[in-house]
Amino acid sequence: MIETHELSKKFGSNVVLDKVSFSVPESQRLVIIGRSGTGKSVLLKHLIGLMEPDSGEVKVDGEKITGLEERELLRVRSKFGMLFQSAALFDSLSVAENVGFVLQREGKLSAAEQKEKISEALEMVELAGTEEKKPSELSGGMRKRVGLARAIIYRPEIIVYDEPTTGLDPIVSDSIDKLILRVNEQLKATTIVVTHDMRTVKTVAQRVMMLKKGHIYVDTTPDELFSSQDPVVHQFVNGIADAKNIEFEP
Amino acid sequence: MVNRAGLESWVSGLGRLTLLLMEIGKSLFTQKFNWDGFMQQMHFIGVKSQSVVLITGAFTGMVLCAQTYFQFHKVHMDSATLAVVSVSMCSELGPVLTALMVAGRVGAAMAAELGTMKVTEQIDALRTLATHPVDYLVVPRLLATLVAMPLLTIEAVAIGIGSGYVLGVGLLGMDAAYSWAFVVKYTDVNEIYTGIIKATIFGLCIALIGCYKGLNCEGGAEGVGKSTTEAVVYSSITVLMSNFFLTLLLNRIFP
Incomplete structure (x- = not known):
């Protein structure tokens, strides 16, 4: 269970989060949407303790993580798996070394057991046989899958996805969405996805939260979101640009 | 004239550098040591820096x-020449020039690599994988630099004196036996200690500044470039300035 209470964050004079409060029960699939710059990724980074709020707090399984020291946060973060927008694979390591990074650091399993776990994780994301490749040899979709394999290999309780389908073609995007669903079903992990992609909302979400100007504008189910008559929601869901705000270069 | 914002930024930077040093200390005594990372860095910093350091040492000695x-030669003191080379190389030129070359090669690489990891979210990825960046990235680099710097300096000094000897005796016609006798007579063991202590402290400065600049890199490619440049400039200046104070201090300790 993750809870935020009146979470606020600003960069300079720009208020990115303004007293945001919500909670995510165990195993729920929450999708956070909103226009660029509305604070979605910033919110996600607060949930995992990568950013410190100006005020307010975040609780993970009842434990307040706001204000914890970095080394204490490492313990809390072992409950989380995160897929970054850019996948954030370690360039200098192979796919197998990336995926098995946590296992190697922990050193609890033998080399053979680690190898087996890595193969299992790669099979789960349908990338078996890519162990020896370097991240630079992979396509965007493959990199995201490797990033996901790295995030799920230690079976985290909570998995957060930062724009998992951005920059991918529709077919790869769909496969990533289905993968998110499959991982959620198999690991029973709480899933939080930040995205602009309405197809991801349709496929993945049990609950949708829309951010606008640092506030939660809508917190609803996907069905209600897609049938909403609210002009802001309707405009975003259908991707309609406001004609009077479009500027053309002469 | 230094403006207020610049001064504040400098002081807060110094504070963050101290916090990084404290975190390194904490990591050294409480965390499992990353031997693989240390050996990789030893290879990169120690083995791969040898050619540049040896060339620098050789030509400086000559x-x-x-x-x-x-x-x-004008005052007929030819055979004292190599002793001057030896003393200068051991206590001043050897450690300083090695440090400048290592700052250019290794300090820049550390800032660029860690800076790129920072702007591509790889540092954040490390943190989400319950790994402290200081344990995994900074400590192996710092320790490898601390071990490699004295060894590289000894190599540079040895090749510098050796090259000077070959040039002086082989080409300039200095007397081999007298030259060598003066080297042994005037090169005190304290000169060697001074050089090794300086090299170790310079290594600490180079690795600390390189890692600090990388971890605090902001922005994209421009930010990485800025951090890399600053790492080389600041560590070179730190080496040259601290060399002056270390010379005064070590002269007191090893009179």
């Missing part, structure tokens, strides 16, 4: 020998 000889 030019110092030639210049000293040209002056000493």
Whole structure:
């Protein structure tokens, strides 16, 4: 269970989060949407303790993580798996070394057991046989899958996805969405996805939260979101640009 | 004139650098050591820096020998030339020039690599994988630099004196036996200690500044470039300035 209470964050004079409060029960699939710059990724980074709020707090399984020291946060973060927008694979390591990074650091399993776990994780994301490749040899979709394999290999309780389908073609995007669903079903992990992609909302979400100007504008189910008559929601869901705000270069 | 914002930024930077140093200390005594990372860095910093350090040492030794000889020859002190080369290389030129070369090669690489990891979210990825960046990235680099710097300095000094000897005796006609006898007579063991202590402290400065600049890199490619440049400039200046104070201090300790 993750809870935020009146979470606020600003960069300079720009208020990115303004007293945001919500909670995510165990195993729920929450999708956070909103226009660029509305604070979605910033919110996600607060949930995992990568950013410190100006005020307010975040609780993970009842434990307040706001204000914890970095080394204490490492313990809390072992409950989380995160897929970054850019996948954030370690360039200098192979796919197998990336995926098995946590296992190697922990050193609890033998080399053979680690190898087996890595193969299992790669099979789960349908990338078996890519162990020896370097991240630079992979396509965007493959990199995201490797990033996901790295995030799920230690079976985290909570998995957060930062724009998992951005920059991918529709077919790869769909496969990533289905993968998110499959991982959620198999690991029973709480899933939080930040995205602009309405197809991801349709496929993945049990609950949708829309951010606008640092506030939660809508917190609803996907069905209600897609049938909403609210002009802001309707405009975003259908991707309609406001004609009077479009500027053309002469 | 230094403006207020610049001064505040400098002081807060110094504070963050101290916090990084404290975190390194904490990591060294409480965390499992990353041997693989240390060995990789030893190879990169120690083994791969040898060619540049040896070339620097050799040509510095030869030019110092030639210049000293040209002056000493006028007063018929040819055989004292190599002793000057030896003392200068051991306590000053060896550690300083090695440090400058390592700052250019290794300090820049550390800032660029860690900076790129920072702007591509790889540092954040490390943190989400319950790994402290200081444990995994900074400590192996710092320790490898601390071990490699004295060894590289000894190599540079040895090749510098050796090159000076070859030039002086082989080309300039200095007497081999007297030259060597003066080297042994005037090169005190304290000169060697001084050089090794300086090299170790310079290594600490280079690795600390390189890692600090990388971890605090902001922005994209431009930010990485800025951090890399600053790492080289600041560590070079730190080496040159601290060399002055270390010379005064070590002269007191090893009179």
